[in-house]
Amino acid sequence: MEEFADKAGIKLQHVPFKGFADGMQAMLGGHTMAHSDSTGWSGHVDGGTARLLATYGARRTKKWASVPTLNELGYDTISESPFGIGGPKGMDAAVTRRLHDAFRRTLDDPAVLAAFEKYDQSVIYMNSADYEKFIREQHVKEKVLIDRLGLALKT
Numbered sequence: 001m002e003e004f005a006d007k008a009g010i011k012l013q014h015v016p017f018k019g020f021a022d023g024m025q026a027m028l029g030g031h032t033m034a035h036s037d038s039t040g041w042s043g044h045v046d047g048g049t050a051r052l053l054a055t056y057g058a059r060r061t062k063k064w065a066s067v068p069t070l071n072e073l074g075y076d077t078i079s080e081s082p083f084g085i086g087g088p089k090g091m092d093a094a095v096t097r098r099l100h101d102a103f104r105r106t107l108d109d110p111a112v113l114a115a116f117e118k119y120d121q122s123v124i125y126m127n128s129a130d131y132e133k134f135i136r137e138q139h140v141k142e143k144v145l146i147d148r149l150g151l152a153l154k155t
Helices: 002-008 020-028 042-047 093-106 110-118 128-148
Strands: none
16 A cells, blocks of 8 residues: 555555445545445445545456556556355365365356356355465465554554
């Protein structure tokens, strides 16, 4: 966020909120200049009460194809949000496989795909091993960011 503001010549300050509702209310009320969240803002963009400046994904979204990604704007920032299902460490491999296969089949369900489309979410499929690798790498990246922004809990 700081790098984005510096390149644009704007002084922005990071203000953490408890969740989407508090952050969006602050922006709509004129208390903050911008708000960043997953897709809760889409109704406000569609309704004209908010303007979408950029998206975090690797590709432009279908719904807002004219809106650039942060990467396209020169900011090395990609933040995909694949959903995952976790289980206890040491879970039986056969159970893991059964769960994986069941959830994988949902990606062929028209109702599930319609829900993704409604919220302009792309399908990001990863098998169990790839998803575990992704999460471990993401944890390291996010820890660096949290530390850099001074958001880590002080113990």
